[in-house]
Amino acid sequence: MPDATFLDSTELVLNMGPQHPSTHGVLRVILKLDGEKILGTECVIGYLHRGVEKIAENRTFAQFNPYVDRMDYVAAISNGLGYCLAVEKLLNIEAPPRAQVIRVLLTELNRIASHLLWLGTHALDIGAITPVFYCLREREEALKIFEKYCGARLTTHAFRIGGLLYETYDGFEQDIMAFCDWLLPKVDEYEELLTNNRIWVGRLKNVGVLNAEECKEFGVTGPVLRAAGVKWDLRKAQPYSGYEKYEFEIPTRQNGDTYDRYIVRMEEMRQSVRIMRQAVESIPEGPIMGKVGKVIKPAVGEAYVSIEAPKGELGYYIVSDGSTQPYRVRVRPPSFVNLQALDRMVRGGLVADVVAVIGTLDIVLGEVDR
């Protein structure tokens, strides 16, 4: 794309962002247009780069834990879970069963919160104003549970290496159950508003198609991959934190377009509710913290651990040199990798489709830029 030429009068270079409401943060997309048709795009990212990986090398393992929440701040709990699991892998320990179930509960609750925010903002981008109010209302209930549990709503720092710091509060189970019962009809309501809505369908169907082959080629994961017909979810493929104990489906669709990704995410919310209901029934008694020393000092070595975050595969590659600080922490962010496919998805489409596709990729710029 950089070889944009103004000499050819039919081509126009349009700058979208970084301060554009539909880019969900500070993403800048340079569009090369022929009329309304997109000839090519270039993403300019890095506006939110904070050097998280560098910071990690200068903190102890435990000190770095809160920083990971600031990457995908919409799903902070997933970030924390991935990091804790990676360090636990290096230490070769596992969190106690009770901690694992509570982790699953909170992570799934966070997945719902993340998907709700996605749905609201995505619908807002497309021009449907109503859903965002409903979605934020429901998300608020999830955030209240986080707040009651650990005192924070967004960047929660809910998990610790080796387990949990906080025991559940009185009424935690009831709150979760009430949330589940309350949410399901709401999801149906959103579907009533949108699924067969003519404008919604018209704006999303056959827009931003990415087939299974292309997904694998680009390393795209998460709902985008599943909407292209690949039944792959790390919670099933390589279960962690006891996900193998819960019954749930991996929703998939075949077309790999924006509409299918919407359907997949809606179904994922229902599946998360299903997991939470099973988990809440099965919280065992016992300790919430494993045997971890005051000083976390993994042996020399390295490990790559990844989880199914709401956006896709979130991985941590940690190298330890045997000291109290990680020698290297590499975060494999789903948003960053998925965003790379944007050009492929919008090429040949219309300008308005870019808005739909950025929305459907569900990127968080804090995670893209780290």
Added chain:
Amino acid sequence: MADDQKPEGSPTPPSPGGEASKPPQKPAPPPPAAKPAAPKPAAPAGGHAAPPKPPATMAATPWASELAQELKERFADRILETSTYLGQNFIVAKPDSVIPVLEYLKLEADFDYLVDVTAVDWPKRPERFDLVYILYSFARNERVRVKTHIPEGYKPETAVTVHLGANWLEREVFDMFGIEFAGHPDMRRILLPEEWQGYPLRKDYPIIQQDQAWVRENLEIESGQ
């Protein structure tokens, strides 16, 4: 000077060798500006390291599997190591055979998903950087890491020819470590501004360092700290 610990042999050969090797071996590469424990004895068994505290090698065991066998047969001495640590398998290949290995793994062994490309800086080692490719196979539900050790200034071949998704990942490695990939379609910085000087994830780049000139010119402030 006056090394009295040279008990044996003729004094001439060891002393120039020993002294000649010492001065260029910059004993503390990271400037002591930052307080953190960056200058940890990180190099795995780098000859006669002064602090003999940590064993400093990964307790990896050989990786015995059909795939490892196949790879060894196919690439012979171009594969230096097939190991496993904590149940995670990795291959160490020679720098110039990484792309053939990736290609082989993709076409013959179904490792069709390049999860990540990253690097690790070991400034005390002659081959300064570890380049790490993390692969996954949907068909096998298995992961493998392909690693290689490269010296500073070496230009590894790009993996974009095998996996399209390597494009941004390699750009980030270039951005953060200054490793340039040969044949990459768009070898520019990705997260930092294009004119930025220095490669932040190198170990000799202290955490509070920044490109002051860039900050002054573009943000019109004295310091971004």
